[in-house]
Amino acid sequence: MSRPIKLPYTLDFDDGVWCAEAELRGLRVVGEGPTPKAAYGDLKEAILAILRKRRSSNQNIELTI
Numbered sequence: 001m002s003r004p005i006k007l008p009y010t011l012d013f014d015d016g017v018w019c020a021e022a023e024l025r026g027l028r029v030v031g032e033g034p035t036p037k038a039a040y041g042d043l044k045e046a047i048l049a050i051l052r053k054r055r056s057s058n059q060n061i062e063l064t065i
Contacts (some may be wrong), residue, residue, distance in 0.1 A: 005051070009043060011036055024050060
């Protein structure tokens with residue numbers, strides 16, 4: 001069983017690096033990369049790592065950002 005999570009995020013370009021940023025339960029989470037797609041992927045992995053660490057069951061996580 002999966003539980004969908006929807007998070008808005010921002011995408012900015014600064015000093016040659018793309019940055020994707022979201023807020024998860026009051027925690028600022030950032031992903032970076034050379035392209036918008038890479039920054040988004042990095043952000044998604046960071047969010048999933050936080051959620052996996054905090055969860056207490058073996059439920060699958062479906063993330064939509």
